[in-house]
Amino acid sequence: MSEALIFDAVRTPRGKGKPGGGALYETKPIDLAVTLLEALRERNALDPSRVDDLIMGISSAVGDQGSCMPRIAALCAAGGWTQVPGMALQRFCGAGLEAVNLAAEKVRSGWHDLIAAGGVESMSRLGLGASGGAWIYDPATSLKIAYVPQGFSADMVAALNGFDRDTLDAFALRSQKLAAQARRDGHFKRSLVPVRDANGLTVLDHDEYIREETTLESLGSLKAAFGGASGVANAVVARQRYPELDRIAAVHTAGSSSGIVDGAALTLVGNEKIGKELGLTPRARILGTGLATVEATLMLTGPVPATQKALAKAGLSVDQVDLFEVNEAFAAVPLHFARTLGVPMDKINVNGGSIAMGHPIGATGAIILGTLLDELERRQLRYGVATLCVAGGMGVATVIERL
Secondary structure (H helix, E strand, O other): OOOOEEEEEEEOOOEEOOOOOOOOOOOOHHHHHHHHHHHHHHHHOOOHHHOOEEEEEOOOOOHHHOOOHHHHHHHHOOOOHHHOOEEEEOEOEOHHHHHHHHHHHHHHHOOOOEEEEEEEEEHHHHOOOOOOOHHHHOHHHHHHOOOOOHHHHHHHHHHHHOOOHHHHHHHHHHHHHHHHHHHHOOOOOOOEOOEEOOOOOEEEOOOOOOOOOOOHHHHHOOOEOOOHHHHHHHHHHHHHHOOOOOOOOOOOEHHHEOOOEEEEEEEEEEOHHHHHHHOOOOOEEEEEEEEEEOOOOOOOOOHHHHHHHHHHHHOOOHHHOOEEEEOOOEOHHHHHHHHHHOOOHHHEOEOEOHHHHOOOOOOHHHHHHHHHHHHHHHHOOOEEEEEEEEOOOEEEEEEEEEO
16 A cells, blocks of 8 residues: 655635635636646646646535636646646535545555645635535525534534633634744745736735734624524524533634635645655655544534544554644634643644634645644654544544654
C-alpha cells in the first residue's frame, strides 16, 4: 500500500462574505480555484498532466459553483491543467477536508498517484443554504428528524457543557487576538496566494475578516444570535431529544460564531514514486482519517468521535498529538472538544480560527489542514490533527505527520 504524502498546500485569503462589500465579491469562485491551480503549478514546477484528479468540496454547488466546477476550473487554468478530470464533493462543512481524505485514500489504494484536493466557497455570491434541500426547507422532514439550526445546536452544546456567555466571549477574543498576531508575524505567508484581477492587480492578499480591535467589552455588547421567538420554537423541538435541557440560554453571538467569508484551498497529495519522478519534496504524510456521526439535533460534537477514529487508524493517542486545528464553527465546538478529550488549549487553534478569519464552508477543511502543516513546520513538531463538525450530525478528521 502506498503512503499518502502532502507535497504542498495553498489557499486564498478569506474575504468578507458580503454582497458588494467583501473584497472577493466580484471574483468568481471558479477564478479562486484557477488561482490556486496555477499557484500549485508555479510553486512546484508541476506538470499538471501528471495529476490524476481534482477534487473540490463545494457546499452550495449551484449558480456560480454549480455543475462540475472543478473540471471547468481545470479547463480554464493555464499551463496544462486541461487534461485533469474534476469532481465536486458535498459534505457540508467537512467537504474540503473530506476531499483531501478521499485523495489520500485513492493514493493509498495504489490506483492514483497524484491528486489536487480542497474546496471553494463564495458565500458573498451564494449565501448560506443556497443549495436548498429537504433537511431545512421541508417542514415534514425537519420535524421528523428534530431539526434545529446549527446556531441553536451550538447553544445546546454550551448548555450541556455549562459554558456561559462569558466563557464563549473569552474564547472568541482569544481567536481574534491569536489570528491578528499570526497575521502580523507572517505565519500564514507560506500557504497564502494573493488573488489578482485580470490586469494582475492585487484584489486581496490577507485575511480580511480579522477584527484586531475586538475587546471583551465589544463582544459583550453583541446580542445573542439564536434566541427570540425562533429560539422558543427550536427549544420545543430540542427537548424532544434532550428533555434534561429545561433551559437553553441564547449565548452565542455573531462574535462567537464563525464568519461568513469567501475563500478556496488546495492540497497536493501523492505517493513517493510520483514525488521522486517530479522532484516534489514531501512535507507530511497522512496517517489516518476519520468519519463519525453523532445525534443529529445536537449535531456539532462530531469532531470528538471523528478524531478518535482517525487516531485509532494512525495508531496514536490524543496525548501524542502536538497541535490540533478544530474548526471554530461556534465557540462551544472547540471548547467541548478540549474538555471531552482532555486537550490543553495551548495545543488548539494556536493561530486563531474561523471565529476570527471566517468559515468558507466547502474550503475550510483544506484551509485548516494547510495552517496545521505550516505551524508544525514552524515549531518543528511532529503530529497534528485537523477536524471539523459537520451539519446533520457528522464529524471528519485527518491525522498528519510532518516530515
